[in-house]
Amino acid sequence: xxxxxxxxxxxxxxxxxxxxxxxxxxxxxxxxxxxxxxxxxxxxxxxxxxxxxxxxxxxxxxxxxxxxxxxxxxxxxxxxxxxxxxxxxxxxxxxxxxxxxxxxxxxxxxxxxxxxxxxxxxxxxxxxxxxxxxxxxxxxxxxxxxxxxxxxxxxxxxxxxxxxxxxxxxxxxxxxxxxxxxxxxxxxxxxxxxxxxxxxxxxxxxxxxxxxxxxxxxxxxxxxxxxxxxxxxxxxxxxxxxxxxxxxxxxxxxxxxxxxxxxxxxxxxxxxxxxxxxxxxxxxxxxxxxxxxx
Numbered sequence: 186x187x188x189x190x191x192x193x194x195x196x197x198x199x200x201x202x203x204x205x206x207x208x209x210x211x212x213x214x215x216x217x218x219x220x221x222x223x224x225x226x227x228x229x230x231x232x233x234x235x236x237x238x239x240x241x242x243x244x245x246x247x248x249x250x251x252x253x254x255x256x257x258x259x260x261x262x263x264x265x266x267x268x269x270x271x272x273x274x275x276x277x278x279x280x281x282x283x284x285x286x287x288x289x290x291x292x293x294x295x296x297x298x299x300x301x302x303x304x305x306x307x308x309x310x311x312x313x314x315x316x317x318x319x320x321x322x323x324x325x326x327x328x329x330x331x332x333x334x335x336x337x338x339x340x341x342x343x344x345x346x347x348x349x350x351x352x353x354x355x356x357x358x359x360x361x362x363x364x365x366x367x368x369x370x371x372x373x374x375x376x377x378x379x380x381x382x383x384x385x386x387x388x389x390x391x392x393x394x395x396x397x398x399x400x401x402x403x404x405x406x407x408x409x410x411x412x413x414x415x416x417x418x419x420x421x422x423x424x425x426x427x428x429x430x431x432x433x434x435x436x437x438x439x440x441x442x443x444x445x446x447x448x449x450x451x452x453x454x455x456x457x458x459x460x461x462x463x464x465x466x467x468x469x470x471x472x473x474x475x476x477x478x479x
Contacts, residue, residue: 194257203253211252214264215245221268223284226455231266233258239266240450282336283323286316288450289387315386322383328371335372339383346377353377389447391439395421398433 193206218230229242234251237243238258243251263269266287322336346356356377364373374380395404401416402408412421422430448454461473471477 191262194261208253211249214252214267215249217264217269218248218267219245224266224268233261233264233266235259240446242455280323280334282334282340283320286319286323286336286387289447319386325372327373328368331367331371335383338373339380342380343384356380389439389443391437394436394438395432396434396436397421400434403436 191210193204193210196204196207214233215230218224224231226242229244230248231237231239232241232243232248232251233239234248234255235258236255237251239261319336322339323334325335327333327335327338342356342360345351357375360373360377360380361375364371364375367373374383396402397404397414397417398419399414399417401414401419404411404421408415413419414421419433421432423433424430448458461476464472466476
């Protein structure tokens with residue numbers, strides 16, 4: 186599918202003044218976004234300006250101002266995050282797993298054209314591939330006639346593993362069993378590793394940092410080059426029977442910034458994340474750390 190004829194979105198200025206075509210186009214966009222209640226947060230809509238990039242919700246007046254000043258984010262010819270579909274089929278029941286992908290990843294400015302997955306003319310980059318693969322998994326039934334998608338099945342299996350602390354081999358066994366009992370020509374993964382690959386695009390970044398086995402210090406930043414603890418002098422590595430060096434202890438660090446961005450991108454969590462900024466402060470009371478004088 187070719188791009189929609191919306192060249193006005195990226196031709197907004199004529200000298201120092203906004204083009205009439207651009208102003209009218211922004212008005213039509215806002216009217217369209219307001220009609221799709223499933224993609225709104227109360228009376229707020231996602232802001233598709235170059236800076237917000239569909240990650241934040243604002244009142245329509247603020248969205249209009251952002252678009253006038255900064256323009257639309259890169260290649261947003263199809264208003265996917267505001268309820269527009271690629272090929273505009275008849276309306277279908279909401280797919281919560283597809284909504285989850287849009288909430289989690291939004292429309293990345295690196296994504297190409299949001300064109301139909303099988304008909305993309307240009308080779309998408311890695312981020313776009315993750316987005317398309319997740320959308321495909323959310324729309325693909327586990328087998329012909331199934332009401333469960335590939336993404337839903339993988340999500341529920343991983344959720345059960347975490348909830349009940351199931352070992353990897355147990356998940357391998359269940360996945361293999363499911364594959365045998367459901368109809369042939371299914372897309373059911375047979376191992377825990379294959380199941381995780383389906384959800385790979387939703388993963389948040391993490392960093393592994395070597396630590397002292399006694400908990401004295403981290404081999405990080407200025408101490409990353411050390412091979413012995415600077416406090417207890419124990420070895421950083423231990424040697425396997427095959428002579429390979431592996432760290433005695435590893436700390437998994439989850440950066441806070443991308444996690445906060447993911448929370449603020451979820452329309453059902455956004456209100457809870459910002460309630461302290463909207464609630465009037467009552468003198469002499471403290472309902473949130475931001476109410477303190479420090």
